[in-house]
Amino acid sequence: MKLDKNIENNKSLLNKELNSQDVIYFSFNVNGTSALAIYLESLTDKELLGEQVIKPLYLLENLSSVKSVTKALTLPECKELYYIKDCTKKIVEGDAVILIDGFSSAFTVATKKPSVRAVAEPPTASVLKGPREGFVENILINTSLVRQRLKSPKLKVEKLTVGKQSQTQIELVYLTNVANDSVVNGLREKISKINVDGIIDSSYVIKCITNRKTSMFKQVGSTEKPDIFVAKLLEGRVGVLVDGSPIALTAPFIMLEDFQSSEDYYINTHRANFSRVLRVTAVIISVLLPAFFVSAQLFHLQFIPLSFLLTIVSSIKGIPLSPSVEMFVTLLIFEILNEASVRMPRYVGIAMSVVGALVLGETAVNAGMVSTPTIMIIALSGICFYAVPDLNETLSVLRLMFLTVAGFMGGYGIILLSAGLLTYLNDFTSFGAPYLSPYAPLNLNDLGDGIIMDFYAEQTKRPEFLKSHNKIRKRFYD
Amino acid sequence: MTEKISLKQLCFIIFVTFSVSKFYIMPAVVAGASAESSPLAVLLNFIIDFLLLIIVITIIKRSKSKGFYELLCTLFGKVGATIIYFIYGLYFFSKALIPILEQKNSINLTFYESQPTLLTFMPFYLVAFYIILKGFTSFSRSVEITFWLFVLGLIITFSLSIPSGKYQRLLPLYTTGEKLLSGTHSALIWFGDPVILLFLYEFVENKKGLFKKTAISFTASAVTTVLLIVVFYAVFGTIAERQYFAPLKMSKYSITLSNIGRLDYMGALLFSLVSVFSLTLPLMISSLCFTKIFSFKKQFVIPLVICVAQGVLSYFFQNELFPLAEFFTSYVWVFYSVLCYLIPLVILIATLIKTRPIRQLKGA
Numbered sequence: 089m090k091l092d093k094n095i096e097n098n099k100s101l102l103n104k105e106l107n108s109q110d111v112i113y114f115s116f117n118v119n120g121t122s123a124l125a126i127y128l129e130s131l132t133d134k135e136l137l138g139e140q141v142i143k144p145l146y147l148l149e150n151l152s153s154v155k156s157v158t159k160a161l162t163l164p165e166c167k168e169l170y171y172i173k174d175c176t177k178k179i180v181e182g183d184a185v186i187l188i189d190g191f192s193s194a195f196t197v198a199t200k201k202p203s204v205r206a207v208a209e210p211p212t213a214s215v216l217k218g219p220r221e222g223f224v225e226n227i228l229i230n231t232s233l234v235r236q237r238l239k240s241p242k243l244k245v246e247k248l249t250v251g252k253q254s255q256t257q258i259e260l261v262y263l264t265n266v267a268n269d270s271v272v273n274g275l276r277e278k279i280s281k282i283n284v285d286g287i288i289d290s291s292y293v294i295k296c297i298t299n300r301k302t303s304m305f306k307q308v309g310s311t312e313k314p315d316i317f318v319a320k321l322l323e324g325r326v327g328v329l330v331d332g333s334p335i336a337l338t339a340p341f342i343m344l345e346d347f348q349s350s351e352d353y354y355i356n357t358h359r360a361n362f363s364r365v366l367r368v369t370a371v372i373i374s375v376l377l378p379a380f381f382v383s384a385q386l387f388h389l390q391f392i393p394l395s396f397l398l399t400i401v402s403s404i405k406g407i408p409l410s411p412s413v414e415m416f417v418t419l420l421i422f423e424i425l426n427e428a429s430v431r432m433p434r435y436v437g438i439a440m441s442v443v444g445a446l447v448l449g450e451t452a453v454n455a456g457m458v459s460t461p462t463i464m465i466i467a468l469s470g471i472c473f474y475a476v477p478d479l480n481e482t483l484s485v486l487r488l489m490f491l492t493v494a495g496f497m498g499g500y501g502i503i504l505l506s507a508g509l510l511t512y513l514n515d516f517t518s519f520g521a522p523y524l525s526p527y528a529p530l531n532l533n534d535l536g537d538g539i540i541m542d543f544y545a546e547q548t549k550r551p552e553f554l555k556s557h558n559k560i561r562k563r564f565y566d
Numbered sequence: 567m568t569e570k571i572s573l574k575q576l577c578f579i580i581f582v583t584f585s586v587s588k589f590y591i592m593p594a595v596v597a598g599a600s601a602e603s604s605p606l607a608v609l610l611n612f613i614i615d616f617l618l619l620i621i622v623i624t625i626i627k628r629s630k631s632k633g634f635y636e637l638l639c640t641l642f643g644k645v646g647a648t649i650i651y652f653i654y655g656l657y658f659f660s661k662a663l664i665p666i667l668e669q670k671n672s673i674n675l676t677f678y679e680s681q682p683t684l685l686t687f688m689p690f691y692l693v694a695f696y697i698i699l700k701g702f703t704s705f706s707r708s709v710e711i712t713f714w715l716f717v718l719g720l721i722i723t724f725s726l727s728i729p730s731g732k733y734q735r736l737l738p739l740y741t742t743g744e745k746l747l748s749g750t751h752s753a754l755i756w757f758g759d760p761v762i763l764l765f766l767y768e769f770v771e772n773k774k775g776l777f778k779k780t781a782i783s784f785t786a787s788a789v790t791t792v793l794l795i796v797v798f799y800a801v802f803g804t805i806a807e808r809q810y811f812a813p814l815k816m817s818k819y820s821i822t823l824s825n826i827g828r829l830d831y832m833g834a835l836l837f838s839l840v841s842v843f844s845l846t847l848p849l850m851i852s853s854l855c856f857t858k859i860f861s862f863k864k865q866f867v868i869p870l871v872i873c874v875a876q877g878v879l880s881y882f883f884q885n886e887l888f889p890l891a892e893f894f895t896s897y898v899w900v901f902y903s904v905l906c907y908l909i910p911l912v913i914l915i916a917t918l919i920k921t922r923p924i925r926q927l928k929g930a
Contacts, residue, residue, distance in 0.1 A: 387677060390831070498686065500687065503839045503842065507697070507708070507842040510708045511697050514704040528707035528708065528710040528711050530574060530710050
């Protein structure tokens, strides 16, 4: 519906649309004509509105058109509006809309001031060396954090609005001279097609844009750190920022990314390589150790060295549960402890870990419910779990799957499940990038940033699986 | 989705699957026939297969068709192509049986002492069915990963077994021609693998350097297998013919690493993982052949039928590996040789005739 020349009619129409008590209608005069500022009490910067909009309008002498009015203001973001729908949209976004009697249009001024959290180090990605800034919930601040690090005119930010009710702003961020067009177009198309009531967090976007919606494996990269985000843009990936979420997304995503840490690039390469090998080993241990231990106890005692076997035999004597049930129950208790300790208040958490780890574990062993090696293996598996925090959700499911198979079928079950899993992962692509790149398909150039990474100076080319426009990223001797 | 295999991946498939399928009972069978000449007998098999590889690559290079089926249609018409594909479908289906039973028995021997292992082995068909459904792109990528595990398995097996071998047992390497040929003949059913390339070449993206690269990977596979036979005979000597499942047995006598447990089982585990893919390949190609002939709306029907049928066969023959292997080496090898060597030769000749340059007659 179009705006009327009568200010009262417009007010009643807007009041009908925005039937909420936090919408403020502030009446004032402009050169003797009545005017109305409409804004949200919770989102609008009232000081800015008063000083930069209403005060200059009070002093205005020439009132020929809305355009002439906007010229009198010192705010850069003024826009003329003709429809009620546009006015309501701007108001709910936090901007103020000014109506003047006798004019069939209004104008909006950018006065939004949402509450923001200070930029701080994200708890999920703390580093010893390297930048400590993390993304926050405000998309403008997040964009500025990216822009600060990437002062390239080729950095393009495309704005999209998603969510019928939430009207969440989403930004597609990429380097036009580096990013692959098909990935950019694919992401833009998928985000535009999202048809949901609201996007509360970037994880909602992930669920809507991935091809395999039921998969437990990550298909889109996520980070809370602008330095990692920018590094990925420089490699040729496309980024997605979502208003209200401190987690930025990147695509395409490969499994190897979970084993890479931003710190790897800031510390000595030898140490970084050692850390990466440790992470891979930790993941293998966390998933396979309980399964192998159970299958060795049930089916293949010859796998275990004799001296260790004797220790195990003496410790499992009198345990009423079968090895697989014993391991399964202990794992279940560990998962419950883990789930509870994440959600409960911190001061209770300390007591909980004492009760869980010391009292429960110690008592269970003394009571002959579970054996010491089982507790030790679950503890080791649990610690290894956190070497790659991003893989947590997937690893916990995989560990249970391997444990179940090992309990029923032993070692060959583990082998068959590994073969099936390998096939599944090799059938996977994330926006055209094979999931197990650069190992399958093998790409010698991309191995430079694999589990064993090359020195920074030697990583001269961008990853080939990203099919970037510009394959060279470093020219040292130009 | 269009299936694609890179030439590099094809080389990995050749190296891994051509080698590991010959590791289980073939060394003992050849040792029974050729004794100390077994490395030479197997080498002769590889030389014959290398000639087959040359034939196959020549067919691929000369063929202007998109795939093998299209080539057969051009040469023998659609009916002829369908009949040949049907026969090859059956061939690959039957060729999978002995290696699958070898694998089942080796797992029985290695991993389980008191369990009913048929039930633990049956899920293999579920995984094989899944691998077939996912297609050659996923399969070739998986083989690329398992290549490294295979190499690790080889390192473990060879490093544990090489020091235990008494290499004078192999002397004199050549005794009589009859003994040598007897070994070559008894191993024939495990050979003839290059014919697989005829069915895979339609998926290969870039065929530049096809012969050179496939020849190198084939040679690597031959060297690995012959080395295994050498070490195997050096470890066991005259009792080698009773030592089935060679990689599992030949490394268990090492005392150097016994303090840290049975490290040789690691090699066995790795070979078992690689074997899952190696055993699935003939089933995949069989499925490919039958899919060309019979078209079903549901893609899973033919792979499902093949896996179920193979599962039923392995159920009936679960305790008959050795009699079955003897039957195959005594009788079935004739049919295998026709399909592996004679038919490709005929196809080569037909291709050469079809693609020969036509000279223009004078004055025409």
